[in-house]
Amino acid sequence: MSDVALSVRDLKTFFYTNRRCNKAVNGVSFEIRKGKTLCVVGESGCGKSVTAAAIMQLLPTLSRIEDGSIVYHSDHGDIHIERLARNGSQMRAIRGAEISMIFQDPMTALNPVFTIGFQIAENLRYHTAMRGRQLRDKVVDLLRTMGIPLPERRAGEFPHQFSGGMRQRAMIAMAMACNPKILIADEPTTALDVTIQAQIFELMDRLKREHGTAIMLITHDMGVVAELADDVAVMYMGNIVEAGTVEEVLRHPVHPYTRALLTSMPVLGKGKNQSIEAIPGSTPDPFDRPPGCQFAPRCPYRVDACATMPAETHTTPTHRTMCWRYEELAADGA
Amino acid sequence: MLTYIIRRILIIVPMAVAVSFLIYLGLDLTPGDAVSHMLDPTRTVDPEKLAELRHALGLDSPLIVRYWIWLTGVLQGHFGYTLTGGVPISSLLVDRLPATLELSGTALILSTILGSILGTISALRRGSATDNVLTVVGMIGVSIPEFFFGLVAIVVFALNLNWLPVGGRLLPSYDSYWDHIPNLIMPALVLSIMMTAGVMRYARSSMLDALSREFIKTARSKGLPEWRVNLLHGFRVALTPVIVLVGFRLPILIGGSVIVEQVFQWPGLGNLFVSAVRNKDLPVVMTIALLSVVLVLTVSLIIDVLTAVIDPRVRLGA
Numbered sequence: 001m002s003d004v005a006l007s008v009r010d011l012k013t014f015f016y017t018n019r020r021c022n023k024a025v026n027g028v029s030f031e032i033r034k035g036k037t038l039c040v041v042g043e044s045g046c047g048k049s050v051t052a053a054a055i056m057q058l059l060p061t062l063s064r065i066e067d068g069s070i071v072y073h074s075d076h077g078d079i080h081i082e083r084l085a086r087n088g089s090q091m092r093a094i095r096g097a098e099i100s101m102i103f104q105d106p107m108t109a110l111n112p113v114f115t116i117g118f119q120i121a122e123n124l125r126y127h128t129a130m131r132g133r134q135l136r137d138k139v140v141d142l143l144r145t146m147g148i149p150l151p152e153r154r155a156g157e158f159p160h161q162f163s164g165g166m167r168q169r170a171m172i173a174m175a176m177a178c179n180p181k182i183l184i185a186d187e188p189t190t191a192l193d194v195t196i197q198a199q200i201f202e203l204m205d206r207l208k209r210e211h212g213t214a215i216m217l218i219t220h221d222m223g224v225v226a227e228l229a230d231d232v233a234v235m236y237m238g239n240i241v242e243a244g245t246v247e248e249v250l251r252h253p254v255h256p257y258t259r260a261l262l263t264s265m266p267v268l269g270k271g272k273n274q275s276i277e278a279i280p281g282s283t284p285d286p287f288d289r290p291p292g293c294q295f296a297p298r299c300p301y302r303v304d305a306c307a308t309m310p311a312e313t314h315t316t317p318t319h320r321t322m323c324w325r326y327e328e329l330a331a332d333g334a
Numbered sequence: 335m336l337t338y339i340i341r342r343i344l345i346i347v348p349m350a351v352a353v354s355f356l357i358y359l360g361l362d363l364t365p366g367d368a369v370s371h372m373l374d375p376t377r378t379v380d381p382e383k384l385a386e387l388r389h390a391l392g393l394d395s396p397l398i399v400r401y402w403i404w405l406t407g408v409l410q411g412h413f414g415y416t417l418t419g420g421v422p423i424s425s426l427l428v429d430r431l432p433a434t435l436e437l438s439g440t441a442l443i444l445s446t447i448l449g450s451i452l453g454t455i456s457a458l459r460r461g462s463a464t465d466n467v468l469t470v471v472g473m474i475g476v477s478i479p480e481f482f483f484g485l486v487a488i489v490v491f492a493l494n495l496n497w498l499p500v501g502g503r504l505l506p507s508y509d510s511y512w513d514h515i516p517n518l519i520m521p522a523l524v525l526s527i528m529m530t531a532g533v534m535r536y537a538r539s540s541m542l543d544a545l546s547r548e549f550i551k552t553a554r555s556k557g558l559p560e561w562r563v564n565l566l567h568g569f570r571v572a573l574t575p576v577i578v579l580v581g582f583r584l585p586i587l588i589g590g591s592v593i594v595e596q597v598f599q600w601p602g603l604g605n606l607f608v609s610a611v612r613n614k615d616l617p618v619v620m621t622i623a624l625l626s627v628v629l630v631l632t633v634s635l636i637i638d639v640l641t642a643v644i645d646p647r648v649r650l651g652a
Contacts (some may be wrong), residue, residue, distance in 0.1 A: 058551055058554055087559075087560050091557075092558070092559060095554070095555055095556065095557035096555060096558075101552075103548060103551065103552060108547060108548035108549065109548045109549055109551070109552045110549055110552065111570075111571065112645075112647055113570050113571055113574075113644070113645060113647075114567075114570075123556045126557055126558055158646040160647050174552075174556065
């Protein structure tokens with residue numbers, strides 16, 4: 001267990017709106033390994049972001065962690081995050097210092113009325129003993145590390161004076177300020193240009209190598225997964241339908257949904273006439289879910305057994321899936 | 335920014351002139367003049383004498399001429415004399431202006447601070463009993479006219495409980511701000527009720543808007559304590575629209591002070607204004623009107639500069 005930074009066991013997070021319950025995350029288990037990147041992929045609304053928010057205890061007020069455990073393996077022993085008070089002092093000591101997070105849109109995620117330097121320094125002020133000159137130097141140093149030119153001047157500027165890519169770099173500087181063990185990135189490049197995307201991922205990959213930071217990257221881009229991931233978890237309607245190392249999941253996908261995701265994107269070099277298959281149908285209404293396997297109504301391999309929820313089954317010690325027909329599909333090959 | 339401020343100050347002059355002309359025109363369109371108000375309606379007066387009096391007061395010249403005489407006088411610093419008593423208007427202003435500034439200023443500061451605090455509390459505890467009570471109280475504050483509050487306050491606190499004086503401002507030999515406080519409490523509170531309620535509702539929605547933004551989540555994700563997330567990151571962003579609102583509400587404060595000064599017999603400009611309008615004392619009405627026009631224009635400039643100072647995204651002069 002020593003190489004695991006965070007383990008999530010059977011996490012259930014439900015939303016309560018208008019007296020109805022949306023089981024946004026319905027029994028999810030995974031581990032984030034130290035110094036490795038875990039990519040969580042899935043369509044919008046599958047529970048990726050909710051899982052991330054649950055780890056940080058940053059869930060909206062109408063939702064709560066219903067069941068399961070989130071254990072952070074700190075240097076000083078294990079901490080059960082789900083047992084901590086939402087905004088209590090213990091949770092705050094972890095946020096920003098041990099586990100930090102960057103968000104989708106760096107424009108709205110930065111406060112428009114404070115300077116970039118101030119917002120980065122805030123993090124250090126609450127988690128370290130740094131003050132004054134030392135604090136300023138550290139902020140400039142962080143900005144420089146993140147590849148922001150003229151960091152001394154840029155620290156005194158406001159978010160609206162930064163370009164999208166520079167803002168996200170500043171966000172990463174803020175998240176990395178206290179050298180956290182885990183960095184959660186919730187679709188960090190969705191709001192950015194494709195060329196900038198590559199730079200941001202390169203930066204994150206470098207930080208992972210240099211600082212040994214474990215990264216949980218939420219994305220819906222399979223190309224990014226192939227590029228960056230060590231481990232992959234594929235989510236669908238609140239469950240992890242398939243998880244394993246990047247090799248296992250991308251080369252030998254066993255779950256029909258993973259396969260569908262992989263065939264739904266074009267591959268460079270295959271020419272213009274390659275068949276890109278869209279997944280038929282759409283995601284079910286979260287308040288009116290299918291009884292068994294959530295993917296069954298859209299699944300080409302559907303059988304009668306799919307009316308009950310399949311259990312999680314390991315095909316190898318690291319590769320697991322939730323599908324009744326995984327053996328046939330595995331034998332069938334990709 | 336400096337050139338912008340200078341330009342804005344220069345614009346105030348033509349705007350004040352234009353507005354003052356419109357007011358002059360409007361007053362001229364109302365029936366009667368100062369002379370007709372001086373007369374005892376039960377006696378008949380020789381029309382020739384009336385014409386003589388009108389000529390002496392300069393009321394028989396055409397509108398444009400009268401306006402021009404008034405305007406050139408004001409631009410040279412002469413506000414003229416009251417038509418009814420011949421008192422220099424400038425000395426009236428020296429008497430009355432401090433009283434009004436004292437009242438409106440106190441009410442403005444009171445309502446801004448109180449409104450922001452209550453609105454913030456309301457937003458932070460949204461949906462709670464506190465929020466609901468404040469919402470209802472706010473609605474009452476906005477919808478019930480000030481003179482009613484004033485009269486109720488006089489009946490309760492002055493006549494029945496005997497805690498505070500009924501009205502007036504100065505007792506002989508008491509003339510510092512602190513000496514006025516017992517007299518000031520009721521009119522200032524009554525005057526600030528409506529504005530407090532308005533600021534509170536606005537601060538609440540502005541605060542709720544700020545708290546729903548992504549950067550609040552970022553602030554929380556840094557491990558900052560709740561007070562800092564709400565009051566520094568949230569309130570600071572929510573503050574800008576509130577300040578703009580307070581600026582634009584200032585004319586209401588001046589308008590309200592006319593009524594409140596009447597109710598509490600506060601010897602300010604509002605009181606003077608009402609009697610001047612009744613007597614068709616044009617120079618006095620015009621002077622006070624001009625003063626409020628200049629005040630409103632100046633305040634809107636100050637608000638603009640202040641907005642640029644607190645919100646780095648706003649740049650002046652573009």
